[in-house]
Amino acid sequence: MFSTASRSLLCCSHAKGPHRALASILTKSPALDTPSLQCRDYHEVTGNIICPNVVRGIDHLRDPRLNKGLAFTLEERQALGIHGLLAAKFKTQEEQLDICRISIDRYEDNLNKYLYLVELQDRNEKLFFRLLSENIEKYLPIVYTPTVGLACQRFGLIYRRPRGLFITINDKGHIFNILKNWPEPDVRAIVFTDGERILGLGDLGAYGMGIPVGKLSLYTALAGIKPHQCLPITLDVGTDNQDLLEDPLYIGLRQKRVRGKEYDEFIDEFMEACVQRYGQNTLLQFEDFALINAGRLLKKYRHKYCTFNDDIQGTAAVAVAGLMAAVRVTKRKLSENIYLFLGAGSAANGIANLTVAAMVAEGLSEKQARERVYMFDVDGLLSTRREGGVPEHAKSFGKDIEPEKDFEACVAKIKPSCLIGCSTVGGAFTTNVLQQMARNTDRPVIFALSNPTSKAECTAQAAYDNTEGRCIFASGSPFPPVKYNGKEFHTGQGNNSYIFPGVALGVIATATHHIPETMFLTAARTLAHYVSEEDLAIGRIYPSLAELKEVSVAIAIEVAKMAYDEGLGSVYPIPRNFSMHIRRCQYEFNYVVNLPDRYTWPESAKVDYKRSRGHLHPCNT
Numbered sequence: 001m002f003s004t005a006s007r008s009l010l011c012c013s014h015a016k017g018p019h020r021a022l023a024s025i026l027t028k029s030p031a032l033d034t035p036s037l038q039c040r041d042y043h044e045v046t047g048n049i050i051c052p053n054v055v056r057g058i059d060h061l062r063d064p065r066l067n068k069g070l071a072f073t074l075e076e077r078q079a080l081g082i083h084g085l086l087a088a089k090f091k092t093q094e095e096q097l098d099i100c101r102i103s104i105d106r107y108e109d110n111l112n113k114y115l116y117l118v119e120l121q122d123r124n125e126k127l128f129f130r131l132l133s134e135n136i137e138k139y140l141p142i143v144y145t146p147t148v149g150l151a152c153q154r155f156g157l158i159y160r161r162p163r164g165l166f167i168t169i170n171d172k173g174h175i176f177n178i179l180k181n182w183p184e185p186d187v188r189a190i191v192f193t194d195g196e197r198i199l200g201l202g203d204l205g206a207y208g209m210g211i212p213v214g215k216l217s218l219y220t221a222l223a224g225i226k227p228h229q230c231l232p233i234t235l236d237v238g239t240d241n242q243d244l245l246e247d248p249l250y251i252g253l254r255q256k257r258v259r260g261k262e263y264d265e266f267i268d269e270f271m272e273a274c275v276q277r278y279g280q281n282t283l284l285q286f287e288d289f290a291l292i293n294a295g296r297l298l299k300k301y302r303h304k305y306c307t308f309n310d311d312i313q314g315t316a317a318v319a320v321a322g323l324m325a326a327v328r329v330t331k332r333k334l335s336e337n338i339y340l341f342l343g344a345g346s347a348a349n350g351i352a353n354l355t356v357a358a359m360v361a362e363g364l365s366e367k368q369a370r371e372r373v374y375m376f377d378v379d380g381l382l383s384t385r386r387e388g389g390v391p392e393h394a395k396s397f398g399k400d401i402e403p404e405k406d407f408e409a410c411v412a413k414i415k416p417s418c419l420i421g422c423s424t425v426g427g428a429f430t431t432n433v434l435q436q437m438a439r440n441t442d443r444p445v446i447f448a449l450s451n452p453t454s455k456a457e458c459t460a461q462a463a464y465d466n467t468e469g470r471c472i473f474a475s476g477s478p479f480p481p482v483k484y485n486g487k488e489f490h491t492g493q494g495n496n497s498y499i500f501p502g503v504a505l506g507v508i509a510t511a512t513h514h515i516p517e518t519m520f521l522t523a524a525r526t527l528a529h530y531v532s533e534e535d536l537a538i539g540r541i542y543p544s545l546a547e548l549k550e551v552s553v554a555i556a557i558e559v560a561k562m563a564y565d566e567g568l569g570s571v572y573p574i575p576r577n578f579s580m581h582i583r584r585c586q587y588e589f590n591y592v593v594n595l596p597d598r599y600t601w602p603e604s605a606k607v608d609y610k611r612s613r614g615h616l617h618p619c620n621t
């Protein structure tokens with residue numbers, strides 16, 4: 001991913017100590033006291049620790065952060081010493097984007113499209129992120145759910161080049177040193193998993209790396225967080241997935257998961273090492289941890305670190321935003337609904353708790369709000385009377401009612417108006433369940449949030465077909481448009497990707513030191529406000545995916561304001577204009593001019609250079 005030059009060298013004007021001297025020798029120029037304007041701009045815009053003064057010509061083609069392919073101008077090609085290493089043609093970034101789109105369309109198989117995009121990211125980072133950010137509806141299902149799930153399952157086969165860090169349990173005691181091997185010094189956000197609950201696919205061990213990589217792609221593509229500020233990490237403590245332990249292609253530790261004290265000490269050391277290496281405000285996002293760890297680790301660290309659990313809190317915010325938008329259709333306040341969750345794990349508890357907070361904000365007491373929420377897990381309805389009682393993690397949603405193990409019967413008995421699936425059980429919302437929802441209420445809300453598509457509790461089409469087209473539907477993975485009664489509906493994607501990029505941008509831009517639960521309610525309200533009447537008219541309780549970038553910035557601005565209202569932000573002076581401040585922190589998706597600052601263009605070549613601009617150069621005519 002990084003060239004040798006980019007790994008080891010700083011620009012002469014930014015290097016310190018021996019690096020500065022070395023950089024200065026390499027550029028054959030005296031060390032400068034102040035960075036030149038161009039260098040400073042270059043660092044600001046690209047976020048690179050390297051600058052064109054010190055890298056070798058070929059590195060501009062090999063380093064994905066510098067490479068522009070045929071978009072290097074004649075001036076750049078000559079100045080950087082890459083003239084002749086490229087074909088004569090000059091291309092604009094727009095022309096390159098067209099080629100990317102054509103190339104991807106040539107693949108029928110989504111995994112091949114995924115591989116093309118991985119390769120593009122490894123080759124030309126700006127092109128990759130611009131392509132993704134300008135074609136979200138088309139490529140989100142490739143770099144993210146559902147295709148990323150398949151990529152994780154085949155990770156041993158498709159693994160080519162390192163992206164992110166693998167830290168294993170054997171590294172315990174040395175985690176800080178491993179972090180030092182990461183070549184970027186300015187990391188602001190780390191997304192990490194231990195691979196035990198990858199989407200709804202279960203324990204994929206080290207194959208889970210596709211998830212933090214995919215999530216961080218969205219940090220940049222959707223929220224414009226600079227790629228060099230993002231670090232994906234897999235914590236490899238083994239796997240209990242027997243198939244993987246026997247898979248000759250498996251690339252992780254071939255041992256059962258380490259649990260208990262040793263695991264906890266490992267996570268403790270990891271959290272400490274991250275802030276030691278990158279600073280106290282480093283955002284640490286837990287992703288796809290199993291139920292036994294997710295909630296308790298969040299509780300343990302939420303007030304000590306700048307951290308959140310995306311599956312609990314990000315998911316909660318997106319689901320509550322959907323419920324808020326649905327109020328405009330159902331005309332039922334949040335506090336007038338009865339909620340039934342299939343699944344009582346991380347996502348279900350996160351959503352349920354935030355829904356309770358939203359109902360309390362509408363005027364219910366917490367007790368009254370909790371009474372409206374029911375959960376059903378692998379052992380049936382969460383009844384205090386059932387054998388084994390209610391699991392600790394969902395205690396507050398247990399009810400003193402008759403136990404029930406039949407989900408269909410439960411839907412008939414409890415008569416929920418909102419049915420929310422976070423169970424990892426594909427097809428669990430059967431025809432009978434859906435038809436019962438249509439009998440329960442005029443406009444039933446049905447969320448099939450489990451990912452990837454194969455794990456969704458029902459399809460969008462099934463939800464419409466079995467509720468006479470009266471349901472309000474959302475799913476974690478995308479579904480194609482639904483046709484019902486001669487009308488076409490475009491249902492929304494209730495996925496935490498509407499939330500985490502914006503929250504992360506707001507948190508990073510203000511160097512917030514920890515993230516309170518109320519920030520997710522704020523994010524939910526901001527998202528719900530973005531839903532237009534046009535969205536609702538076509539069956540969507542979320543803005544279109546094409547608006548995700550705008551939504552992320554809006555969430556970031558609200559998060560930033562809240563950070564200062566609550567005394568959590570630590571960027572001073574306090575930005576006067578949050579919108580401007582947020583936008584200033586964002587990545588530049590367009591190419592920037594890439595010339596050494598002491599390069600003097602020979603007089604004789606100036607005419608050629610002028611001709612090479614625009615389309616005047618002979619090669620472009």
Ligand SMILES: NC(=O)C1=CN([C@@H]2O[C@H](COP(=O)(O)OP(=O)(O)OC[C@H]3O[C@@H](n4cnc5c(N)ncnc54)[C@H](OP(=O)(O)O)[C@@H]3O)[C@@H](O)[C@H]2O)C=CC1
Binds near residue numbers: 199424425
């Ligand atoms: N749309 C989105 O943005 C998001 C979607 N998700 C998806 O939600 C799903 C669940 O994630 P998460 O909550 O973190 O996972 P957890 O493992 O924490 O929870 C899963 C829950 O489902 C229950 N369950 C499993 N099988 C059944 C069954 N046959 N009948 C009833 N309940 C069952 C489990 O019960 P028990 O514990 O008793 O086994 C557990 O309560 C995943 O598919 C994930 O991809 C997650 C986060 C975000």
Ligand SMILES: CC(=O)C(=O)O
Binds near residue numbers: 310450
């Ligand atoms: C979307 C997500 O975070 C999940 O399915 O786990």
Ligand SMILES: [Mg+2]
Binds near residue numbers: 310
């Ligand atoms: Mg997740």
